[in-house]
Ligand SMILES: Nc1ncnc2c1ncn2[C@@H]1O[C@H](COP(=O)(O)OP(=O)(O)OP(=O)(O)O)[C@@H](O)[C@H]1O
């Protein structure tokens with residue numbers, strides 16, 4: 001187990017190294033440095049700033065010092081917000097995104113799985129059609145439009161929920177729901193086809209031949225096997241929630257990491273862009289590791305501690 | 312010997328894209344207490360559908376029961392509610408499937424899979440069921456059952472999984488065990504062990520067995536009686552010796568001809584040429600007419616009726632009509648005693 | 654007995670010709686014919702096709718028939734509700750929403766189709782080469798694809814857009830940077846499977862060249878799954894474009910797309926919901942149409958999947 005974990009962490013560090021290098025190259029290739037003329041600064045000031053940020057050093061020196069800083073999670077100060085460290089910005093904004101993201105993940109999984117199971121159990125009946133109509137709509141309505149629809153219905157028309165900002169639990173409901181829409185629909189479809197597949201397996205026949213009731217067969221035997229593809233989807237789910245947060249946090253005026261990232265992109269605030277990118281990567285790599293560990297818990301055939309765990 | 316199960320005129324169809332597959336048509340047979348009835352026939356002849364109909368495991372839809380009765384203890388199982396069937400499945404009648412690799416739930420320990428039936432039908436506690444599970448695993452010949460009971464199917468070999476399946480099926484002392492090709496997926500030595508195990512258990516518990524198989528060698532060694540199926544119908548039934556030494560139906564001849572023999576110079580195995588009938592649109596007459604070398608004008612239009620050859624032996628073939636020309640069993644279908652009793 | 658009336662003649666041998674015996678088994682209709690028959694039964698998918706055709710016509714004709722253009726500001730007529738002159742109303746700069754919607758449709762559909770097409774070309778070539786040559790080539794090509802696949806798509810696109818000069822083509826290029834991988838994987842799987850099949854072996858032993866086999870056999874035979882993937886790539890490309898444009902890093906003014914229109918309309922949602930309504934409905938409708946067509950095609954091409 002320890003050995004497996006160490007190996008996985010080794011891979012994570014390797015991937016991070018690659019990501020950091022690529023972002024460094026990208027940012028160096030960017031047209032117009034961070035202090036380029038669009039701001040009302042004289043060439044003299046620009047040169048001074050470049051000097052201060054070490055942009056005049058040879059490129060490999062810049063790279064190495066950047067690499068060291070990145071691994072100690074020190075990305076320096078923001079270009080745009082004078083006196084603010086990148087780490088500070090991340091530390092301040094991430095909690096909002098985390099709460100929102102976890103809520104969205106919870107909504108997407110619980111409702112998605114429920115819809116998928118209903119659809120499979122009521123295969124080719126009304127419940128199936130209804131669940132699949134909801135799912136195909138969920139896939140076809142982009143999250144930002146869903147956000148606007150939810151805002152209009154619940155905040156403007158019914159006035160039961162706050163329209164924006166992040167001050168209480170009630171404030172999180174609409175953005176979390178908007179964030180959850182697409183993955184929810186995706187999970188519902190995935191769950192349906194996986195459940196239909198499992199319900200046709202021989203071991204379901206075996207379970208029925210023991211005289212177990214329909215309910216026990218469906219929920220005790222089929223569900224646990226059918227949920228495995230959904231567990232594999234958790235990685236992409238985290239990605240989807242994360243990228244979704246860029247737009248949803250902007251719409252709902254939530255000062256989370258997603259909106260900080262978007263602001264830094266529009267401002268070309270390079271240190272913040274790089275810092276958040278690296279942070280996102282760590283987040284994703286760690287969630288994928290966690291997902292794999294969960295998968296190992298649910299599927300006894302996957303043994304994370306030994307190499308010959310057969311699929 | 313008294314009768315425990317009677318299938319009368321059973322017909323089962325499947326609705327598929329645009330057509331109705333008549334998988335089982337007017338099938339009738341009986342099963343006696345403690346005997347082993349083998350159902351043989353080539354792929355697609357309706358053996359599994361017949362077997363699964365008995366415990367009502369045919370998926371409906373797409374499947375549907377067109378007609379007939381399945382009498383168990385004098386009651387028609389086709390009339391029972393799903394709830395009533397639950398107390399019959401696993402308790403009175405259980406089933407073993409062909410592929411032990413896929414017939415056990417991969418995410419549940421063997422012990423739990425055995426315990427489920429015991430807890431449901433015999434009101435055992437978790438602990439009692441666990442102890443009984445160990446006994447059962449021992450009974451079916453699994454070494455160190457205390458350890459094995461906590462393991463998952465993927466930790467078992469194919470043969471052991473089938474033994475575990477047998478343990479599950481027998482856990483509540485059922486009156487009838489339906490085994491749908493229980494050895495097809497296993498290699499030869501394991502096959503023999505599993506069959507031996509089934510025979511032994513039958514002796515101890517007096518269970519009646521319906522054994523479905525392609526393999527006539529298996530039939531000869533384990534069955535008391537045989538029903539030969541073709542194209543969704545039973546074309547011949549009889550005691551084992553009758554089927555092997557006095558077969559009457561040309562399809563049975565074909566089957567026997569395709570069986571390897573010991574004491575003959577084996578020129579080549581006879582395979583029955585042609586392909587099975589389209590069950591969505593079966594011939595009105597004998598289902599074998601498209602491949603039968605003895606087919607007569609009457610065969611295509613009129614269904615041959617079951618004709619008694621002896622009190623235990625029936626076949627459905629126009630050749631048994633007194634007006635038909637006399638046809639002898641072909642050389643290839645003649646079986647010597649040494650061929651079958653190994 | 655019911656058969657008493659049968660005559661001697663009935664018991665004469667029956668001479669079935671082999672061909673007749675074969676016929677009874679039933680003829681099989683061709684794969685594509687069958688697929689088309691199943692697809693036609695799918696009302697939803699047909700509806701999707703009609704929607705796409707209508708949208709395409711309106712995207713081309715919509716601007717001209719409205720009598721307005723998409724860029725002209727008329728501040729005096731700002732924020733009007735739908736009326737006889739401005740069928741979808743006007744936006745906060747007094748521009749005609751109807752004309753803008755169909756102009757935006759051109760941009761959105763163009764980007765969506767273009768990106769899907771580029772994904773298709775790269776993906777098919779990459780996947781076919783990997784699957785066909787197998788071995789080391791396959792190993793290298795698919796490893797590259799795996800690494801790229803691990804990186805979050807939208808994050809990469811956004812980072813690229815920071816670096817690239819901002820115009821329509823760089824947007825499309827950024828969007829296709831890892832978008833082709835799905836297609837490559839599917840094509841590779843198909844090719845791998847077909848490669849082992851008999852008719853390929855046969856043509857190979859007849860001395861057909863590799864490119865000929867690729868062109869004549871493999872690509873036509875994997876057409877089904879490719880078409881399905883292509884159809885499902887289009888809505889996701891349209892989504893990506895509108896997502897980026899909504900964030901202000903996609904399509905740039907003076908160009909307009911459904912995404913930029915939605916973004917512009919959102920702040921005034923409370924007062925002028927109609928400004929958001931039109932672009933939003935058409936984004937959803939387009940994505941819905943492509944999704945149901947794609948699903949319909951998949952169901953039609955794969956009869957086992959029901
Ligand atoms: N779920 C189903 N849907 C549609 N058709 C079915 C279904 N199950 C069985 N059939 C059809 O019923 C017919 C009989 O099938 P069955 O499984 O009983 O054959 P079998 O004799 O058991 O063959 P095998 O030796 O291959 O197991 C086949 O033509 C099959 O296509």
Ligand code: SF4
Nearest residue numbers: 597600603610628629
């Ligand atoms: S009834 Fe006719 S076709 Fe059928 S098996 Fe007998 S002889 Fe052959």
Ligand SMILES: [Mg+2]
Nearest residue numbers: 358359360491
């Ligand atoms: Mg079968």
